[in-house]
Amino acid sequence: MEFDHVTLGQRVRFGTNRAADNLVAEVDRLGAKRVMVIASRHEAPIAEAVTAGIETGVWHDDVAPHVPIAKAEHARSVAAEHDVDLVVSVGGGSTTGLAKAVAMTTGLPIVAVPTTYAGSEATNVWGITESARKTTGVDDKVLPTTVIYDAALTLSLPVDLSIASGLNGMAHCVDSMWAPRTDPINQVLAAEGIRALAEGLAVIKADPRNLTGRENTLYGAYLSAVAFASAGSGLHHKICHVLGGAYDLPHAQTHAVVLPYVLAFNAQAAPESEKRIAAAFGAATAVEGLNTLRAALDAPRALKDCGMAEENIPEAADLILPVVPDSNPRTVDRESLEELLRAAHAGKDQW
Missing domain, CATH: 3.40.50.1970 (Rossmann fold)
Structure with missing residues (x-):
């Protein structure tokens, strides 16, 4: 090590x-x-x-x-x-x-x-x-x-925004598993962040006034950010930063939508990280754990719902491709990136 x-x-x-x-x-x-x-x-x-x-x-x-x-x-x-x-x-x-x-x-x-x-x-x-x-x-x-x-x-943050914001934090965790400067410390923090965020968000969905749920979500969000600050920006954040800046998309909702597609894209190419994420969710696979949580939370589903026009996808791919980290566990080319964006735009269940 x-x-x-x-x-x-x-x-x-x-x-x-x-x-x-x-x-x-x-x-x-x-x-x-x-x-x-x-x-x-x-x-x-x-x-x-x-x-x-x-x-x-x-x-x-x-x-x-x-x-x-x-x-x-x-x-x-x-x-x-x-x-x-x-x-x-x-x-x-x-x-x-x-x-x-x-x-x-x-x-x-x-x-x-x-x-x-x-x-x-x-x-x-x-x-x-x-x-x-x-x-x-x-x-x-x-x-x-x-x-x-x-x-x-x-407490003033509505449930739907709490969920989107919490999933934004979870994106920090997932990205930290394979970001350019990732290390075992980042990965431990990120895994605990995923666990705390999943637990906290489920409580907020069931009882928005429950302070224990909101404390767990804040705690998880902090861990996610500490891991992210050390590990750096991975594929997910490069995509979302471009989309947010170029098309003025809502920040948290965009992260919440894109996350499952990036996880599905990278998971098979990063088996050790995939196991950590799955364990944090208490699920058989990382993708299953995230998708089960998103379904229970009724999370944001599609970039089209965030205000992104489908005709902007080719331009978005052009803007994202040059900033994709070399450390990403799976090679990203224009075809695969555009396919990911189209799936996220439509909110496809299977990809």
């Missing part, structure tokens, strides 16, 4: 109904005096409750999916204008992504308070969209200094 593993340094404060107190403690620990709070208009009531105990210098709600470059530049100018010394993000992946865009050029620390299961808060990966093309990269400056998890903050 030989590998080179990097674990990112980050504080995690996990506690239901503890977000406001934990934020006060972190702002005090960091000695921040001019805090910029980033939260969408939709998340404003939650953000106001979470930040009630701290002094805020400026509020910023100009948030959009996939972090358009104009939104990033606006947020950076606001931070500079107010001489900000800490960014607090309260919300989902788009909100965290905007905070990262600010940190990338300013070096400001971030305290992230997630309200979804996106996992972006635990990675040093950034993404910005310009001219309908999403660019991603890795920079330790964008890794939040602290993540504050509070399952009660996810």
Whole structure:
């Protein structure tokens, strides 16, 4: 056994109904005096409750999916204008992504308070969209200094969005099994993430107000992101980043749809990873485990339902093919990639 593993340094404060107190403690620990709070208009009531105990210098709600470059530049100018010394993000992946865009050029620390299961808060990966093309990269400056998890903050997330967001986290786990820098540590974290997410999402589907289910899902989402941050982006994420940026598709739903097709494509070519995934689901095969869970959750099924036009598939294949990782366990050519996209577009049960 030989590998080179990097674990990112980050504080995690996990506690239901503890977000406001934990934020006060972190702002005090960091000695921040001019805090910029980033939260969408939709998340404003939650953000106001979470930040009630701290002094805020400026509020910023100009948030959009996939972090358009104009939104990033606006947020950076606001931070500079107010001489900000800490960014607090309260919300989902788009909100965290905007905070990262600010940190990338300013070096400001971030305290992230997630309200979804996106996992972006635990990675040093950034993404910005310009001219309908999403660019991603890795920079330790964008890794939040602290993540504050509070399952009660996810209660406002509807069941369908909770499921899509949780499956987005599961995609981090699956991709981490064969991503470019995967190692045994990533794979152990990813397997436990799959188990926790599957258990938590099933509880949320049955009882949306069940905080234990939401805690398990948050825990699984965090593990998934830690594994992903170390292992890197695999085939699944390369596909979804292109689709999201080029066609403005909803982030979580797109990941939830594409995941079973990438798993089915790679599983036979990666038998050891396939066994780990299957065991995490408690199923005979990885594909059977994921598909059984998706059926029970009534998960998003097709890219056509996410707003992608079928005529865009050839262009999408052209955009994805150059960024497919060399480490992918199965060779990806244009024909197989277009076949995968067409199956995902239609939502085929068998592929």
